[in-house]
Amino acid sequence: MTSDVPLVEHGPARSVRLPDAVGRALVASRILEEAGPDPYEPGTWRLRAGSRVGAVTLTVPGGEAVTVRITPKVPIPRLLFLLGYSSDPRSWRDGVVDVAAHDDLLPAFAHAVERQIDRALRQGLLQGYRTAEESSPVVRGRFREAEQIRRRFGMPVPAEVTYDEFTTDITENRILRTAVDRLLRLPAVPRTVRTRLMHQRSRLADVTPLPRGHTRPAWRPTRLNTRYHAALHLAETVLRGASAEHLPGQLRMDGFLFDMNSVYEDFVCTALREAMRAFGGRSVLQARNIHMDEGESIRLRPDFVWYGETDTPAIVADAKYKTRRKRGFPNEDLYQLLAYCTALGLPEGHLVYAKGNAPHTSHHVRHAGTILHQHAVELDQQPTGLLAEIDGLARHMLGSVPVERLP
Incomplete structure (x- = not known):
């Protein structure tokens, strides 16, 4: 027996009747923003989704299973574009993402992965x-x-x-084979997609899957494996997002989840880096070796830093998908950005939110002269419009860079 629990990303909490073992497992897994017994209805659990989207199935001893499906707020084709562009901007710039007629995230993603693997293998397996x-x-x-x-x-x-x-038993093929095997084990993958995945696995029958729990081997983009690039990036997303583990009470959780915070952050930073290429300089994502104090004991890690003349920091930005307040932007984000500006010696800094949180605004910090900008990006638009908006944002950031720091 299998039952479905539909939730919406950052949606309102729902009271759902669940077996106690499943409810306790959801609490232990921490995949939801809120999970706990409903104090007013015995046997009912109060569930609320956070930033993780996708589907997971929890199976209890005896065969009963509960599938929790978390629908993203952004359209599924747009989410898959954000994922693909972050992995490989040049291959995904046209925004073509094949999701067929699937309305749920996991079937659509599995279909997209299978189509990319099929394109990669049409000329035969890479050797x-x-x-x-x-x-x-x-x-x-x-x-x-x-x-x-x-x-x-x-x-x-x-x-x-x-x-x-x-x-043919090389790293590239092993990653594809492991991703196919992983998708085939997920119960939410529909029969039509599963049939096509079985065909891809037959193509990769002589390839050794990667052992579970081991560090995934790295592959290097080359001219010879160009046709594999898009498929490999999606396959690595499968391996990163997969979740399969034994929970208390011998329950098994099997599924696939995306963290929308990471998806949005990766996209914004990658798109800013691509937009900055035309202006020279050097972009660094998840910058390291930045400290707030002279003793270098307080580490900072901005999402995006652009270096201009003589490799001097010129722009700092942080991407924030969801605010923690219903109205306006949270103050703690501004404190964090001010620390970045102070440590890098920059007069201005930028926070980039997903639109829908609050209007655009900026703040002049007293006694410091620092200006903190808060921008919002509209995700619910076509890829060309979305990238054009990021390009405009990059030009706005460059407009505040002192002339002496420009390359």
Whole structure:
């Protein structure tokens, strides 16, 4: 038996009748903004979604399952564009995201991933060299003397050798295979998409999946794997967003979630970086090695810093998807931005919110002369309009940069 619990991102709380084991598991998982027993109705749990969107299924011993579906406030094609553009701006700039007729996030995303993998594999599987180590009855490649002595006690055969093998079992294909396997395990993927994913897995049948729990191997964009780029970026999103774990009481949670805070932050910073390319300088996302004090004990990490002349900081910005107040912008965001401006020696700083929180505004800080700008970006528009708005925002930021700091 499976029951669905529909929620909306940052929507109002709902009272839902759930098995106690499932309710306790939702509390332990912390995937919701609010989860707890309803004090007025025994057996009912009060649930409210936060910034995480997607779907998770909690299965209790005996087969009963509850699926929690969290719908994003932005249209699904727009969300997938934000994800794709953040991963690979050049491949996704046209905004073409194939989601078919799926209304739910997880089926639409699974469909988009399958379509990109299909495009990547149409010319056949990419091949490359992989270093292999094995015991062989014949000597090939390089002889591993230390291993031969340790494992074979001086016996000549089998020989411990290492060699470079030209194969399809390379990192790029392994990432795609693991993402396909991951999507096939999710119960919310519809049959039509599941059938196509099975076809992709048959193409990748000779490829070894990545072991669960191990660090994901890195791949490097090259001319040879260009046709794989979009598929690999989406596949890595699958592996980052997947959640499968055992919760208290032997419950299993299996699903896929996006954190809209991270999605928005990654998009805004990537789009600002791309918009700044035409003006030279150097953009740094999630800047490190910035401290507020002389002793360098208080670390700061702005979302976006643009360096101009002689590699001097010229622009600092932070992306904020959702405010914590119903009206206006929260003061703590301004305090954080003021710390960034002070540490970097900048006269102005910028906060970039998703539109719908509050009007545009700016603040002149007393006795400091610092100006703190608060902007809002309209996400519910076509990709071309959205990128044009970010371009305009970048030009506005550049307009406040002192001439001596421009490249």
